[in-house]
Amino acid sequence: MIRAILRAAHQPDTLQRYGPWWTRFCSFVRRDFGGPPPSGVAALGDRLLAFIVDVVDVCGLANAMQAIAGIAHAAKLEFDVDLWRVPRIRLMYKGLTKLSAISRTPKPKRDVLPVTALISFVSSRPAGMSHFDWVLAAAVLSVGIRCIRRADELVNLLETDLSDLGVGRAKLRIVFSKTDPYGRRNLEVPFERGATVACPIRCLDAYIRLAKGRALEGWQPVAGRPLFVSAQGTALSTNKVLEFVHAAASAGGVAGTFGGHTLRITGACVAVLGGMTMEQAMAIGGWKADSSFGVYLRALVGVQRRASTRMGL
Numbered sequence: 001m002i003r004a005i006l007r008a009a010h011q012p013d014t015l016q017r018y019g020p021w022w023t024r025f026c027s028f029v030r031r032d033f034g035g036p037p038p039s040g041v042a043a044l045g046d047r048l049l050a051f052i053v054d055v056v057d058v059c060g061l062a063n064a065m066q067a068i069a070g071i072a073h074a075a076k077l078e079f080d081v082d083l084w085r086v087p088r089i090r091l092m093y094k095g096l097t098k099l100s101a102i103s104r105t106p107k108p109k110r111d112v113l114p115v116t117a118l119i120s121f122v123s124s125r126p127a128g129m130s131h132f133d134w135v136l137a138a139a140v141l142s143v144g145i146r147c148i149r150r151a152d153e154l155v156n157l158l159e160t161d162l163s164d165l166g167v168g169r170a171k172l173r174i175v176f177s178k179t180d181p182y183g184r185r186n187l188e189v190p191f192e193r194g195a196t197v198a199c200p201i202r203c204l205d206a207y208i209r210l211a212k213g214r215a216l217e218g219w220q221p222v223a224g225r226p227l228f229v230s231a232q233g234t235a236l237s238t239n240k241v242l243e244f245v246h247a248a249a250s251a252g253g254v255a256g257t258f259g260g261h262t263l264r265i266t267g268a269c270v271a272v273l274g275g276m277t278m279e280q281a282m283a284i285g286g287w288k289a290d291s292s293f294g295v296y297l298r299a300l301v302g303v304q305r306r307a308s309t310r311m312g313l
Contacts, residue, residue, distance in 0.1 A: 021070030022078075025051050039079040045086035048072075052092060061100040068093050110259050113245055113266045115198065117252020118142065122197045126251055132210065132231040137244035139207035140228055140236070141263065142200040147172055147189045148267030148285035151241040151260040154228060159212075159221035168193035168201050170216060174286065187286045268293060 028051045029037045038044050048071055055064040072083040083089050118141055125134040144154050153174055161173040174187040193201040205216040211229055214220065226235035238260050245258045264285065271281040278293065287293045 019070070019074070021067045022074035025067070025071050025074075028054065037075075037078075039081065041081045041083065041086060044075060044079070044081060045083055045089055048083060049088060049092060056096075061096050061103065065093060065096050065100060068096075110261055110265055111256030112269050113141075113145075113249055113256075113258065113262050114252055114254055115145070115266075115270055117254045118145070118248050119196050119198045119252075121248040121251035122203065124251070126247055129247060130231065133244075135203075135207050135210050136228065136230070136236075137247060138198070138203040139200075140241055141244055141248055142194075142198050142203040143172070143191070144241075144263035145267045145270065146191045146194070146200040148264055148271065148281065149174070149189075150264050151238040151262075154241060154263075155226075155236040155238055157227040158223075159225045159227050160223055162219060162221060162227055164216055164219040165190060166217070170201060170204065170219075189284060189286075 025048070026037055029035070029047050032050065033047060037047060048068065051071075052064050052068060055067045059067075068083075068089065072089070075081050075083050118138075122138045122142070125131065129137075140154055143149075144151070149172075156175075157172065161175060163171040163173070165171055169190060169192045171188055171190040174189060191200055193199055201216065207228075208214055208216050208219070228236045230236060230240070241263075242258065242260060245262050249256060249258060268281055268285055271284065272278060282293050285293070
């Protein structure tokens with residue numbers, strides 16, 4: 001029963017990403033040790049270290065790091081043991097991280113999606129995009145930017161995570177996120193009506209009326225149903241959200257490198273550039289420390305706020 005509850009509490013994409021490593025690990029243990037993985041943390045840690053040596057040789061450093069994280073995640077579900085408490089596991093992961101950083105080609109920095117591009121997208125439906133996808137994309141993008149959320153957080157929202165606060169206001173409840181996989185914080189993010197066609201309340205209401213046959217005002221959720229769905233009624237994927245981001249960038253004539261964090265990066269940057277303090281933007285985005293937040297803002301804010309002039313240069 002406990003395992004079933006733990007599994008239900010984890011995001012589907014997390015289980016899909018980590019599950020195969022547990023399967024491979026179980027096969028390895030049966031082959032080399034003659035039985036299933038042990039439930040004791042020390043013995044299980046020994047088996048994991050032996051497995052990781054094979055993974056490094058065959059699959060490389062990055063996959064080995066993912067394997068450790070995946071097996072530790074699965075062990076928590078299966079046996080309720082925390083492999084991260086094993087010092088040798090932590091040291092192995094730390095060493096792999098350093099080696100990977102040395103050998104890895106840096107990824108290109110993700111760009112901000114200008115809000116003007118989103119406004120252009122919402123103002124005129126792109127050729128070749130269905131009316132439903134256009135309305136859906138406007139809602140996902142506007143809400144994602146305003147609430148400073150990642151794509152995976154948006155696609156995992158349920159109808160019950162949305163509340164109508166009345167007077168042009170609403171609230172999202174972020175149950176599971178990358179930094180809170182067990183849903184302990186239940187972060188609530190209220191948002192309000194904006195001043196353009198990309199207003200999150202306006203776009204969300206238009207989507208809900210089209211997809212759900214209801215209105216945002218007096219919202220009555222149905223338990224267990226995804227908030228954002230396709231025209232076929234299925235939950236969105238993060239890849240679909242990324243398609244929407246590229247469509248909005250194209251509508252605004254913007255070229256750049258975009259990814260699953262684009263809406264979060266954009267929301268953080270435009271919030272600070274619009275006059276919010278870092279603390280206010282961090283509260284919306286759910287950051288507990290300013291290290292990751294500062295990476296998003298450091299270059300952009302300095303240029304946009306004419307840092308050279310302010311520094312007397």
